[in-house]
Amino acid sequence: MKYQVDERGYYGNFGGAYIPEMLYPNVEELRSQYLQIIAQPEFQTEFNELLRAYVGRPTPLYHATRLSEKYNAAIYLKREDLCHTGAHKINNTIGQIILAKRLGKQKIIAETGAGQHGVATATVCALMGMECIVYMGKLDMERQRPNVERMRILGAQVIAAVSGNMTLKDATNEAMRHWINHPTDTHYIIGSVVGPHPYPHMVALFQSVISEEIKKQLQQAIGQPNPDYVIACVGGGSNAAGAFYHYLNEVHVNLVGVEAAGKGVDSGESAATTALGKPGVLHGSKTLLMQTTDGQVIEPYSISAGLDYPGIGPLHSHLFETGRVQFLNATDEEAMQAGIELARTEGIIPAIESAHALAALSKLELTAEDVVVVNLSGRGDKDLETYIRWGKY
Amino acid sequence: MKNRITELFQHAKKPVLSVFYTAGFPNLNDTGTIATALEAAGADLIEIGIPFSDPVADGPTIQASNKQALDNGMTVELLLKQVAAIRNQVTLPIILMGYVNPVMQYGFERFFTDAANAGVDGLILPDLPLDEYETYRELTTALNLSISFLISPTTSEARIRKIDASSSGFIYAVSASSTTGAKAEFSAEQSEYFAKLKALELKNPFLIGFGVSNYKTYTQVCAHAAGAIVGSSFVKMLSQTKDFDADIKTFITSLTTPK
Ligand SMILES: Cc1ncc(COP(=O)(O)O)c(C=O)c1O
DSSP, rough: OTTTTTTTSTTEEEEEEOOOGGGGHHHHHHHHHHHHHSHHHHHHHHHHEEEEEIIOSSSOOEEHHHHHHHHHHHEEEGGGGSSSGGGGGHHHHHHHHHHHHHHTEEEEEEESSHHHHHHHHHHOOOOOTOOEEEEHHHHHHHHHHHHHHHHHHTTTTTEEESTTTHHHHHHHHHHHHHOOOOTTEEEEESSSOOOSSTTHEEEEEEEEEHHHHHHHHHHHSSSOOOSSSSEESSSSHHHHHHHHGGGGOTTSSEEEEEEEEEEETTTTTTOOOOOOEEEEEEEEEEEEOOTTSSSSOOOOSSSGGOOOSBBBHHHHHHHHHHEEEEEHHHHHHHHHHHHHHHHHSSSSSBBBHHHHHHGOOOSSSSOOOEEEEEEEEEGGGGGGHHHHHOOOO | OOOHHHHHHHHHHHOEEEEEETTTTTTTTHHHHHHHHHHHHOOOOEEEEESOOOTTTTOHHHHHHHHHHHTOOOHHHHHHHHHHHHHHOOOSOEEEEEOOHHHHOHHHHHHHHHHHHHOOEEEEOOOHHHHHHHHHHHHHHTTTTTTOOETTTOOHHHHHHHHHHHHSSSSEEESSSSSSOOOOOOOOHHHHHHHHHHOOOOOEEEEEEOOOOHHHHHHHHHHHHEEEEOOOHHHHHHOSSHHHHHHHHHHHHHSSSOO
16 A cells, blocks of 8 residues: 555655664664554454543544534534543554553653643553653643643653753654663653654554544445545644545545644744655654754744644655645634634634644635545643633634 | 775774764854864864754753754854865864754765765764665765764664674764763673673774763773763863863863873
8 A cells, every 4th residue: 555654664755763773772672563562452452442431432423514504515523622631642642551561661751742642641651550751842831731730630740841942842852862861661652643663653553543433433424434525633643644544545535634834834933844844854754844954953833732843744744745635734813713613613612733624624615515524633621721812702 | 095084993002082072063163173172182083063953862961062053053064164174184084973864955965975075084873774874885985984873782782783784984882871961980781881892893993982071981981992982071161161272182181091
C-alpha cells in the first residue's frame, strides 16, 4: 500500500530516524518489537478492553442536523471529545503504556502542548501505577493552566520547558534530552505522529480506531461506510492520521487536513506547515518543516496550543506531496468563530484545535448530497480561558 | 595530500586534545580568534559547532551558545567563509560538527564540497543516519574528508563495529548516556566502559567526550582512549572571558597538567 510506512521507516520521501547515537538503542528496541507486541492477542485484548470500558469507545458518530442545515450537507461529528480526558490523545497513550509495560519500562516521559496529551499520559500512568514526567512549554503552562493542575492531581510531575518559544517544540526537545539521559528504564510516549520511526507509524496505528469506527457507524447510519469528506485538524497530525487511516486507499473519499494559520499564513505568526514548510529534519524525522533558508526552525504561532508546532508528521508530508490529502488552513479568528458556531448550533463547545477543522466547512464547496465527517478531536473545557479572553460571543 | 586528522593520530606521541566550541560565539567574529588562540595554547584538534535552533543532544551550556550564535547572525555560509580564513592562519586539523538540518538545507553535496574547499578536514553529524551517509561516502572520500560517528555506552558491540567501519579519522565515544555537559569526575563504571572500548581494538582511534572538564576527567579518559574532547566547560569559559589568548592558554594548561 503506497501510504504505508516502508521497512526503512519512510513514507515516500519522508520519515526515517535522524537521531543521535545516544537515542539509537532506545528507538531500536522499540522498532524491533512494536509490531510483534501489538499483534499479540493479549495486547489486543487489553488494548480493546481499556478503550471500551475506560476510554468509552466507540465514541458516537453524531449527525449534527442544525449544522448540516447551515452548510447544506449531511455533517457527522466523530465525537472524540467524549473520550475519557476529553480528546483523542488517550487512544495513543493507552496503546503506548501497555507497550511500555511489555518492554519492561518503569518510568514514562511525555511532551505536551495543549496539555491534552500530558493529561492522557498522566492518566494512563496513574492507571498502571507508573512514574510520570511531563515536559510542557512555560508559555503553554500559562495558557492551559487547568490541564497543568489536572496532571498534578493525577500524580505526574510537570516540568516547564524554558528554551525557545517555550511551547510544544521546546517541550519535545526537553523530553528527548531526558530520554537520552535515562535510556534503559524509561519509555517516551510521543503524543503525535511525529518523531523517529517507528513512532509515526505506531501512533497512527493506535489512532486508527477512529476511522475503523467511522466506517462501521456510517454503514449503520447511511448504509455505506464511505463519506464524501473526512475533515480533521493537523497539529502533529495524530487525530487526522486516525480519522484518515482506513480511508487512505478509498480514493473517492476526500480527505481534508486543516492547519492553524494563526494571524494569517503570511503574517509571520502562523503554524501552517504545508503552506510555509520545506523538507527538513526535526525531532528525529524528515518532514515538512517551517524553517529559515539556513535550516533554523521557525517558531510557530497559533491561538491553539495543540497546533502550535513547526512541523507535521512524515505521513502527512507524504499525503500532501502525493496530493492524497487536501490541506487547508484556518486563522485564529475563523477557528474561534467556528467554535462558537458549534456551541450555538449543536450545544457542543469544541477544543480550539478541533474548531480549526470545523472552520474548513465554509471553505469547501459542499452540496446537499455530500456526507461529511468532521473529527471533533477534543472538547473545549481546557480552552475556556482562551474563549473568554477572545470574548466575541 | 593526506588528511590532517589521520596524520595527527599517526604521529601523536601524547593524548590528542580536541576542543569544541560553537561558531559565532560569544561574538559573531570570535570563531577565528578562538582557533588561533587554541593552536597557540597547544590544542591538537579544533571542533567548530554549527549552531542549530534545536540542539537536542546538548545540555544547557551548549544550548545557550547555539542560541546566542544564531542571534549574532551565524549561518553555514558565513561559517564556511570564516573557516577559509582560519585555514590560512592555523595548521591544526579542523572539524565541523552540527545537526543535520542546516547541512541538508545547504545541500549535502554542496556542503561537503564547500567545506573541503574551505580547508575542513573532518565532519561530525550526530543525527545523520549511517545508511544515509553511505550514499555520500564516495564524495567525502574523494574530498579527503574524515567522518566521525558517535558511540555511547548503550551501543551494542555489533553496532560499534559497524560504526567503526563507516567512520574515518576517529570515533567519538560519548562517556555516558547523557546530553553534553561538564562533570567533575567519571565513575568506576565509566572507566570500565572506556577500558572495554580499548579492548575492542577498533580500526579507528577513539576520542572520549561529554563530561571532560578538568585534569582528573582528562587523565581518566586518556588512560584508555587516544585522547579527549572537551566542549561544555570550554564554552562556559568562553562565555565569561575578557581575554581569549590568556584564558584559553590557562584553560588548556590546567586541563592537561596536574596542579
Ligand atoms: C483536542 C486536540 N486536537 C488536536 C490536537 C493536535 O494534535 P494532532 O494533530 O496530533 O491530533 C491536540 C493536541 O494537543 C488536541 O488537544
